[in-house]
Amino acid sequence: MRKSTFAPVLLAAFMGGGVTAGALLGAGVIDTDTTTIVQPAPLGVERPASDSGAGGAMTARDIYRRDAPGVVFIRSQTVERGTSPFDLGGGSAQPQSVSTGSGFVVDDEGFILTNAHVVSGSTDLRVSFSDKRTREARIVGKDESTDLALLKVDPAGLQLRPLALGDSKTVQVGDPTVAIGNPFGLDRTLTTGVVSALQRRISAPNGFGIDNVIQTDAAINPGNSGGPLIDAAGRVIGINSQIATGGGAGSGGSVGIGFAVPVNTAKEVIPQLKAEGRVQRAYLGVTGVGIDQSLAPLNLSAKSGVLVQEATQGGPADDAGIRGGDPSTQTTVDGSQVAVGGDVITKVDGKPVDSMDDVVSAVDARRPGARLKVEILRDGKAQTLEVTLENRPARAPNG
Incomplete structure (x- = not known):
């Protein structure tokens, strides 16, 4: 049987200042099926997980203690031009909204990974760390086709805690998951769950499809966008991006169906964003x-x-x-x-x-x-x- 189209309303899991993310459901022009298997070459920073527990398994408390300091709170302000007829100069800049999301440190140089939709249209980006220090950030590059963005802060004076990147090819349904992020502005909140399904396909902000997406029942809410989905060894296996809702009025919270862009996709994208600021596809x-x-x-x-x-x-x-x-x-x-x-x-x-x-x-x-x-x-x-x-x-x- 040909797979049926997955049809709940999908929302980007970031907090907008009165501006909703909008429905992100639908297939891109390249694909109409719902599953794919891609095996990109391993790339990126790898770090030993832990010596606690057999096979590197850690408790949620262990994971939080180690990884939460590497998760950041992102505040993005956008502005638009005014349309008043009295603005003869073509309109004045006016604040439109402030959105918040999550991200995580990927190396000691100050690079931070998040979702592209979290920083879309941003004119002022601030990143807050676990020690309450805040730094201005710049966008190094974005790839809307995977909903990923790479930010950079000045690392001087910061004790950065990069998160270990895992291998999303090895993830199995039923594996434990931990999400750390800033739902509803509540910084570094931990939720737990399991991998509910693999090889999902969601729509990217530009209308193309994102493949090999991980589905989890760990609570993902507005503000979690860009934060890490972590395995039992404390390694990032995905970047939380979207949630399914019932589609009713005001239904923007978790219903136990969240979606994360696989970390192996991020491993392919990060070097290209560092080098060119974009990904050629x-x-x-x-x-x-x-x-x-x-x-x-x-x-x-x-x-x-x-x-x-x-x-x-x-x-x-x-x-x-x-x-x-x-x-x-x-x-x-x-x-x-x-x-x-x-x-x-x-x-x-x-x-x-x-x-x-x-x-x-x-x-x-x-x-x-x-x-x-x-x-x-x-x-x-x-x-x-x-x-x-x-x-x-x-x-x-x-x-």
Whole structure:
């Protein structure tokens, strides 16, 4: 069965000054499936966990004592231009809101990781540490496609406590979790839970999808955004980002469903943000759905592969001649609308693909400008097209 779309309302877990984060639910233009498996190379600072307990297991109290000093409170102020007709100079700067979130120290040089949405539009950033000292911070770089941002403070005079980065590939459902953050402005609050599910997919602030997301029932509330999700060995396995709510009026707190960006994603992003202030991502520009038994009623000629739903106009796939489905042929399958008539992608660079996750993984492994061989079936005939990947746009088309 093709996986159904996960449909609660998702909210960014940060505290806004009267400005809600808005619904962040939905799939990006690159993917319509809900799971993927990515295994990036280990990277970043690793530190021995602890000698307390067998196998490095620690109590929640042990974890808090060691890791809480490395968690920071982030205060972000945004301003907007006034629109008064008496402002002949084009509008005056006026405070709009103050938002608060969390983050954590990643090294001794003063680098701090948080969510991109926590610092979006910020004109004044302040970071408070466990010893109550506050420092002005600057944004080194942001990657909205993973909802991660890297900040920098002057480390002089600070006793920084970097958190150890774990390996999210080794995380299993049922593993204990600890979240430390600043829910509702209550600094360095600890909550506990377990890993509830793996390989979730949530929407990034720019409309693309974030894959391999960790779901936890540790209480995540507004203000927890950007804080660490920690395993039983005291290592960061994720960056808390969003929560599911019931969707009712005023329902912005934890209902036991929180989502964390996997730390292995952060390990890939941090060096690029340090070096360039941004992350360059390759872009194909298609949406599609994996062919399985749930699509049998459509009587497709292909029994496997990815049925292309749309090739974004003017995008790399469109330029290479890949065709999407006919919107007028859409039919409902497992609660989702599926269009027929489009190409079926069977292989990418010689490797068979069975889902959009496979296509996404192949694209993510390349850099913009790389050429990709895409094998398709069109009207039952095999073709091979060469696609030149481009830079991913700032926002997902139609997203």
